[in-house]
Amino acid sequence: MNFRLAQPSDDGPIMDLFNHIPVEGSWKIRYMKSPSYLDALKLQGHQTFTLVGEKNGKIMAVVSAVYQKVWVKNLCLTVGYITDVRVYPDHRSGFALRKGIKTMEEISMQQKAHFHYATLIDDNSLTKKVFGANRPG
Numbered sequence: 001m002n003f004r005l006a007q008p009s010d011d012g013p014i015m016d017l018f019n020h021i022p023v024e025g026s027w028k029i030r031y032m033k034s035p036s037y038l039d040a041l042k043l044q045g046h047q048t049f050t051l052v053g054e055k056n057g058k059i060m061a062v063v064s065a066v067y068q069k070v071w072v073k074n075l076c077l078t079v080g081y082i083t084d085v086r087v088y089p090d091h092r093s094g095f096a097l098r099k100g101i102k103t104m105e106e107i108s109m110q111q112k113a114h115f116h117y118a119t120l121i122d123d124n125s126l127t128k129k130v131f132g133a134n135r136p137g
């Protein structure tokens with residue numbers, strides 16, 4: 001699987017992926033950001049990016065980051081929120097996920113964020129695998 005920045009033409013395939021893969025865990029959540037996922041994402045922060053993982057021309061994975069200015073202990077910091085992680089089940093190999101995270105880290109470094117965070121549903125095995133695998137950071 002190869003990862004790249006999403007383009008406006010990816011909006012339809014991204015929404016198809018979200019419609020087929022709800023958030024896993026004890027809660028089944030689907031996000032409906034229509035008519036444009038990428039435009040709706042821009043409302044959440046001053047800078048955003050979305051990565052798509054493709055195989056044979058089909059989008060198999062999506063992850064986004066939203067950057068906001070926040071106040072922490074009287075300091076205005078840039079913080080990145082990792083959101084909307086979706087991967088088709090048959091493409092959740094460790095190698096593919098590591099490649100996607102490495103690509104995301106490279107792009108995130110350009111944002112000069114002080115830190116990143118994500119919210120997880122406790123029994124969501126995919127997000128625990130991706131974000132809780134004893135990785136530094």
